[in-house]
Amino acid sequence: MSKALIIDDEQQMRRLLRMLLESRGYEVCEADEGQRGLQEAAFHRPDVVLLDLGLPGLGGLEVLKRLREWSDVPVLILSVRDQEATKVQALEIGADDYVTKPFGSAELLARLDVIQRRRGPRHTPEIIAGPLKVDLLHHEAQIADEALKLTPTEFALLKVLTEHAGRIVTQNQIVKQVWPGQSSDPSEGLRVHINHLRKKLGDRGIRIVNEPGIGYRLEA
Amino acid sequence: MSKALIIDDEQQMRRLLRMLLESRGYEVCEADEGQRGLQEAAFHRPDVVLLDLGLPGLGGLEVLKRLREWSDVPVLILSVRDQEATKVQALEIGADDYVTKPFGSAELLARLDVIQRRRGPRHTPEIIAGPLKVDLLHHEAQIADEALKLTPTEFALLKVLTEHAGRIVTQNQIVKQVWPGQSSDPSEGLRVHINHLRKKLGDRGIRIVNEPGIGYRLEA
DNA sequence: GCTTCGCGTTAAGAAGGTGTGAAACGTAGA
DNA sequence: TCTACGTTTCACACCTTCTTAACGCGAAGC
Numbered sequence: 001m002s003k004a005l006i007i008d009d010e011q012q013m014r015r016l017l018r019m020l021l022e023s024r025g026y027e028v029c030e031a032d033e034g035q036r037g038l039q040e041a042a043f044h045r046p047d048v049v050l051l052d053l054g055l056p057g058l059g060g061l062e063v064l065k066r067l068r069e070w071s072d073v074p075v076l077i078l079s080v081r082d083q084e085a086t087k088v089q090a091l092e093i094g095a096d097d098y099v100t101k102p103f104g105s106a107e108l109l110a111r112l113d114v115i116q117r118r119r120g121p122r123h124t125p126e127i128i129a130g131p132l133k134v135d136l137l138h139h140e141a142q143i144a145d146e147a148l149k150l151t152p153t154e155f156a157l158l159k160v161l162t163e164h165a166g167r168i169v170t171q172n173q174i175v176k177q178v179w180p181g182q183s184s185d186p187s188e189g190l191r192v193h194i195n196h197l198r199k200k201l202g203d204r205g206i207r208i209v210n211e212p213g214i215g216y217r218l219e220a
Numbered sequence: 221m222s223k224a225l226i227i228d229d230e231q232q233m234r235r236l237l238r239m240l241l242e243s244r245g246y247e248v249c250e251a252d253e254g255q256r257g258l259q260e261a262a263f264h265r266p267d268v269v270l271l272d273l274g275l276p277g278l279g280g281l282e283v284l285k286r287l288r289e290w291s292d293v294p295v296l297i298l299s300v301r302d303q304e305a306t307k308v309q310a311l312e313i314g315a316d317d318y319v320t321k322p323f324g325s326a327e328l329l330a331r332l333d334v335i336q337r338r339r340g341p342r343h344t345p346e347i348i349a350g351p352l353k354v355d356l357l358h359h360e361a362q363i364a365d366e367a368l369k370l371t372p373t374e375f376a377l378l379k380v381l382t383e384h385a386g387r388i389v390t391q392n393q394i395v396k397q398v399w400p401g402q403s404s405d406p407s408e409g410l411r412v413h414i415n416h417l418r419k420k421l422g423d424r425g426i427r428i429v430n431e432p433g434i435g436y437r438l439e440a
Numbered sequence: 441g442c443t444t445c446g447c448g449t450t451a452a453g454a455a456g457g458t459g460t461g462a463a464a465c466g467t468a469g470a
Numbered sequence: 471t472c473t474a475c476g477t478t479t480c481a482c483a484c485c486t487t488c489t490t491a492a493c494g495c496g497a498a499g500c
Binding site: 126135137138139140151152155 | 262263290384387388389390431432433434435
Binding site for chain 1: 445447448
C-alpha cells in the first residue's frame with residue numbers, strides 16, 4: 001500500500017484530499033504547517049507528497065527545498081491561480097507536477113499515478129516512454145520500432161522531454177539542457193524546434209503538450 | 221574473438237588482467253571507474269566483464285545492478301578477502317562467479333571459461349552484415365566472397381561501423397576506436413577515409429550513411 | 441470590443457557540417 | 471637516396487541545420 005502525505009493549512013482541503021486518496025487505497029497522513037510537514041515526511045517516509053504552495057509560516061517553496069535535501073519522493077504541488085511564477089520555481093526546485101485549485105478529482109488522481117510511475121534519471125543507454133524509445137548511445141529515436149530522423153537539436157530536446165515524460169519541464173530547464181552555456185535567450189527558437197519535433201512525431205501516440213507560461217510536457 | 225571488459229580502479233591490476241586475457245586471445249577494454257565502465261559496456265558489448273567490488277565513486281554492486289538492467293553479459297567479480305557479505309550480495313544481484321584477490325592466473329582463466337560456457341555459443345572472429353564479412357583474425361574484409369583491399373585505417377573504420385551495423389556510430393566513438401589515445405582531433409581526416417572506404421565498397425549492397433552532426437551508419 | 445500576451449507556423453538568411461580532389465607529409469623497404 | 475604507400479592537411483563547392491524575424495491566432499484581462 002502506498003503512503004501519501006498531505007501538507008496543507010486548510011482543514012477542508014485536507015479532508016477532501018484524504019477521502020480521495022483513501023478511496024484509492026492510499027494510507028494518508030497530514031500536516032497543517034510546513035515544519036510539521038517535514039517532520040512527518042521524515043518519520044513516515046511517504047511514497048508521494050501533496051504540497052500546498054500557500055502555506056503560512058515556512059512557505060511551500062521552502063518546504064520543498066528542505067525536503068529535496070534528503071528525499072526524492074514525488075511531490076505534487078497544489079496551487080491557486082496567479083501563482084505562475086511560484087509554480088515555475090517549484091518545478092525547478094524539484095516538484096514533479098502541479099494542479100491548480102479548484103481541481104477535478106480525476107485529474108488529481110491521474111497526475112498522482114503519473115508522477116509515481118516515474119523513475120529517476122536512467123543510467124541505461126536508453127530512455128523509454130510508451131511507444132517511444134530514445135537511444136542515447138547511438139543518438140537514435142524510435143516510435144514503435146520505426147526510426148525518427150532527428151537533427152541534433154531536436155534529439156536533445158526530445159531527450160529532455162522524454163527523461164521527464166509525463167511531467168512538466170520548464171522552458172528554463174529545457175533551454176539550459178539543450179543550449180548549455182548560452183548567454184542570449186534561445187527560448188524564441190525553442191518554439192520552432194518544438195514545432196519541428198511535433199511534425200516528426202506525427203500522430204503516433206506521443207504528444208508534446210504546452211503548459212502556457214510554464215513549459216512543456218511529453219505525454220505517451 | 222571474445223571481448224572482455226575490465227572495471228577496476230587499480231592500474232596495476234588492470235595491466236595484469238589485460239596481459240592474462242590478451243594471452244588467451246581476448247580483445248580487452250578497460251575502465252577505471254564505475255560510470256565509465258557502464259558506458260564502455262554499452263558501447264563495446266563485451267562477452268564477459270571483470271568487475272572489482274571495491275570501486276571508488278559508484279560502487280561495484282551499484283555498477284552490477286545497473287548493468288543487469290539491460291544486459292545479461294557474464295560478470296566475474298574481483299573481491300578481496302573479508303568482503304563475504306558483499307560477495308553474496310553481488311551473486312544475488314546477478315554476478316556469475318567471483319575470485320578473491322590475490323588469485324592465481326589459472327584459476328581466473330578457468331572460471332572465465334566456465335561462466336562463458338554457461339552462456340550460449342562463443343563469438344566468432346568474424347562480423348557479418350549482409351554481403352559484408354569482416355574477418356578480425358586475418359584482417360580481411362570481403363563483399364560477396366570478393367576480397368577488399370583496405371589500408372589499416374580503413375579496416376579499423378570498417379570494423380567499427382560493421383560491429384554496429386544498422387545503428388548510428390557517433391564521430392566521437394569512431395575516432396576513439398580508430399585513433400586511440402589521440403590528442404589532436406582527427407575528425408578532419410575521418411571524412412577522407414570515409415570517402416575512400418565508400419569508393420572501395422562501391423555499389424555492392426553496402427552503404428555508409430551520414431547522419432549530419434552526429435555520425436555514420438553502415439547499411440546492408 | 442479592444443489590447444496584451446504567449447504560442448504556433450512559416451520563410452529566408454546565417455552558420456556550420458560534409459564530400460571531394462589534390463598536395464604535402466611521414467615512413468618503410470629497395 | 472629513391473620509391474611506394476598510407477596518412478594527414480588544405481581548399482572549395484554543396485547541402486543541412488540553426489537562428490531570427492514576421493505574422494496569425496486564441497485566451498485572458500481591462
